[in-house]
Amino acid sequence: MSIITTDLVRLDADLGSTTTDVITALAGLVHESGRATSAALLADAALAREAQNPTGVPGRVAIPHCRSAAVTEPTLAFARLSQAVDFGGPDGDADLVFLIAAPEGGGKAHLKILSKLARALVRGDFVDRLRAAETPEDIVAAVSEVVGEGGVGKQPEPQPEQAPATPAGAQVTRIVAVTSCPTGIAHTYMAADALTQTAQGRDDVELVVETQGSSSTKAIDPEIIRNADAVIFATDVGVRDKERFAGKPVIESPVKRAINEPAKMIDEALAAAVNPDARRVAAGPATTESTGQAAQLGWARRIQQAVMTGVSYMIPFVAAGGLLLALGFLVGGYDVANGWQAIALQHSLTNLPGNDVLVDGATVTFDRAGLSLYLGAVLFATGQMAMGFIVAALSGYTAFALAGRPGIAPGFVGGAISVLVGAGFIGGLVTGILAGLVAYWIGNWKVPRVLSSLMPVVIIPLLTSLFVGLVMFLLLGRPLEDLMTGLTEWLSSMSGSSAVVLGIILGLMMCFDLGGPVNKAAYLFATAGLSTGDESSMQIMAAVMAAGMVPPIALSMATIVRQKLFTPAEQENGKSAWLLGLSFISEGAIPFAAADPLRVIPSMMVGGAVTGAVSMGLGVGSRAPHGGVFVLFAIDPWWGFLLAIIAGTVVSAIAVIALKQFWPNKASQAMAAAPVSA
Structure with missing residues (x-):
């Protein structure tokens, strides 16, 4: 099956004024073509990816993309918009939009095809051809050529293990780079090609790029790394095998900067190569891991x-x-x-x-x-x-x-x-x-x-x-x-009202970031004293575990009681979140919190505080640090533990339903309004 067909193309169309409108419309095309089981689930996944980092790129082009279980075939949907829409691109609103939809767990061959399209979008001639197309057939032909379908116009994969040839006697700076993005489909390869094409137009630089994407990862030859004068990390996720680059001057940035400003990044790498005080890659993971938020990590x-x-x-x-x-x-x-x-x-x-x-x-x-x-x-x-x-x-x-x-x-x-x-x-x-x-x-x-x-x-x-x-x-x-x-x-002296206050604090911490630093701090506080067998330590452990179980269970309950207040993807997550909650896996609530933090997180914190207070007030103790309801044999009294969880779950479920009902999120409400069977 071809990756794009004429029924997946819209020319000079008005698909709305927002990214949500455009992505939802393109997801509908994919669903109508029989390549996705649910338009709403596909749109939800693409919008979630868009929320992480806008997908506008140079040339007034946007490439929203995602991997989703709703996608059955690797697919491209394309729209040339009559009303340009802001996708966060560096040179204005986008009028050319590709929705790149990959199956969840799709094979390497599929992902390689999608990455070839992304690479072509940094070429001006290809973008000009899309703007000049008169029919959907013209678009299909152009895309088929660059992705190599039908054996036409195949683009060679980069060979990062081979250094470019250097003229004899030339004075050049050798730079190695790594690009990667969360999905590993589009930005990874666009950044690599933007850097490579910029370097090819200069006489003072040799550049070798390693793409750590979904379709393939070809490691740079260790000899090339040893001879490199500087390193560029253009990543939104951690760099794999970072120790290879230890000691090299390094420039770090989010992956989109390499697409938007490749020349500036190369200039910064050139400056770092001759600067004895430049920041260098160290052997420790924390010093070389890009956060996608800043060029360098502060010591704090x-x-x-x-x-x-x-x-x-x-x-x-x-x-x-x-x-x-x-x-x-x-x-x-x-x-x-x-x-x-x-x-x-x-x-x-x-x-x-x-x-x-x-x-x-x-x-x-x-x-x-x-x-x-x-x-x-x-x-x-x-x-x-x-x-x-x-x-x-x-x-x-x-x-x-x-x-x-x-x-x-x-x-x-x-x-x-x-x-x-x-x-x-x-x-x-x-x-x-x-x-x-x-x-x-x-x-x-x-x-x-x-x-x-x-x-x-x-x-x-x-x-x-x-x-x-x-x-x-x-x-x-x-x-x-x-x-x-x-x-x-x-801790040993705490009893009565002071113990309840501690339970409230621990409950709030456990539900604040659902597995993040604050959650982990509360869990560390609880487990640190567990080996002593001290009664107060066991009570803290029980309160922490009970409060951490509340969010996934409460959100699962809420999706059942008021289904229409949640998006289709959240409804699907709700079907399994209860089991994660019973197992004390707070992270089961993260998809809900990421999509709607202002309503979900406060609701969960209220329920967690109730659970912590009830657990400490009843003197519930746990000899086990994990396991949820499956370690009830190690919890005394077990009925107090269950009562605390039920109380907090009910409070959180009521709170999140009330907030979504009386303070609705317009984007989520619009997606949730789509037919469930879509």
């Missing part, structure tokens, strides 16, 4: 990202360890905590324990005996070992995010010292940041070549670990221990 932002990285890597230790502890209680009884180490080490499958076990020279009587008690102790012991790594993992991977692999060892060492001196997770945060910054600083030292190979594996870990150890033992260890002790005592 880097540290924030590093802490989130540390938390993300720590969570598997918490989840695995905490659930194993809960299973240990389930199998061996709650008193297994009184002698798990003695039971696991002194007994075996051929030497099962009785009810009386010798623990530290004293006889302890347990409710259970035999295989149940032994297996419970083994599960509990395994969980304890996993939980013992959480502070070290937090510290180690925070340092890794700042300094790359050289930061891992000193970060883990600092975390272990934090546990030893009683500084807990607060100490782990401090040592992780400290180790990462020191390792990053040492990594930028200029050393003789003979020492360069030893830097990441010996010198940086050694010097950084020594520094962190001395700082913790001589300066920071005791104050951080006092801070951690005071915090623990304060």
Whole structure:
């Protein structure tokens, strides 16, 4: 099936005055041609992509695009507008609009065809041909040629592993570039071609581009990278294998800037290549990851990202360890905590324990005996070992995010010292940041070549670990221990109204950004004390988990009760969001919040606050850090946990329905008004 046909083309048409109007009309063409199961779902996906970053490009052209489960065949819909519409392009409203629709999970061949069209749109002759076309057949012929259908006019794929030839004796600056966008369909390749074409018109530049897109990724030859004088990262997502470019002067920007201002980016790279103070690519992921928002990350932002990285890597230790502890209680009884180490080490499958076990020279009587008690102790012991790594993992991977692999060892060492001196997770945060910054600083030292190979594996870990150890033992260890002790005592003393206030705060945090930094901070606060078995820590854990379950469940309920207030895509998300909520996956609410944050997020926060207050007020405690309703056996009282969730869910559902009813979102309302069967 051809990627474009005459029934997918509209010439000199008035499709409305907004991007929503135009995208919705083009999605309707795709649906009418039998290439999409739902016009509304396709439009929803394209509009969501448009909201991330406008798709207007030079030449008064727009290329809204998306991947959607509603698309059955890779498709292009085209309109030459009689009334130009603002798509955020650099040179005015767009009068040529392509809707690029790719199937979700479509093959590489399909995505390659779509990327070829995007590349052609940076060529003036192709754009002029579209404007001069007299019939839909002319448009189909022009597009078919550039995408290679029928064997006509095939465009060769770039060969980034081959450096361009340089005339003998020429003085040139060698630049390597990486382009990538969230969908990897259009902007990735347009940026690559804009940079390449600009460089080809100059005598002072050699440019090799690596496109990290959906259709193909051809890595630049390592020898070319070694000889490069500067690097350009034109990306809206993280650069894969960033360590390859370590030490090179770098210019970073969102991918659209490379399309709109390729000459300026090349000039900036030329200047960076000869500037000894230019920012350079470091080995750490956080220093080379483009945010798509600014050309450089400030240190405050880097540290924030590093802490989130540390938390993300720590969570598997918490989840695995905490659930194993809960299973240990389930199998061996709650008193297994009184002698798990003695039971696991002194007994075996051929030497099962009785009810009386010798623990530290004293006889302890347990409710259970035999295989149940032994297996419970083994599960509990395994969980304890996993939980013992959480502070070290937090510290180690925070340092890794700042300094790359050289930061891992000193970060883990600092975390272990934090546990030893009683500084807990607060100490782990401090040592992780400290180790990462020191390792990053040492990594930028200029050393003789003979020492360069030893830097990441010996010198940086050694010097950084020594520094962190001395700082913790001589300066920071005791104050951080006092801070951690005071915090623990304060939590233990909380009861009554003060506990309810804490529950409200934790509930608000869990529902503020649904998996973002604030949510993660609340979760870290809860899990940090879980391994102690302290009652107040378990109550905080229960409040955090219950509040985090509310948003997906509430939004799923709301889509069922008042379906017409939600877009078709939200209605589809609502069908599965309840299960994510029951599993304590707050991220199930993100699609709703991204589409309508002003109504969804406050509604969820209100419900989360109610849940946190009820949970803390009833003294609900959880020995498990994750699992939702599937770990009810580790929650006491279980009925209080469920009551807190139900109360918050009802409040959030009512709030979001009321806000959408009495303060409607016009764009969402227009899409939701489309027939559900469309």
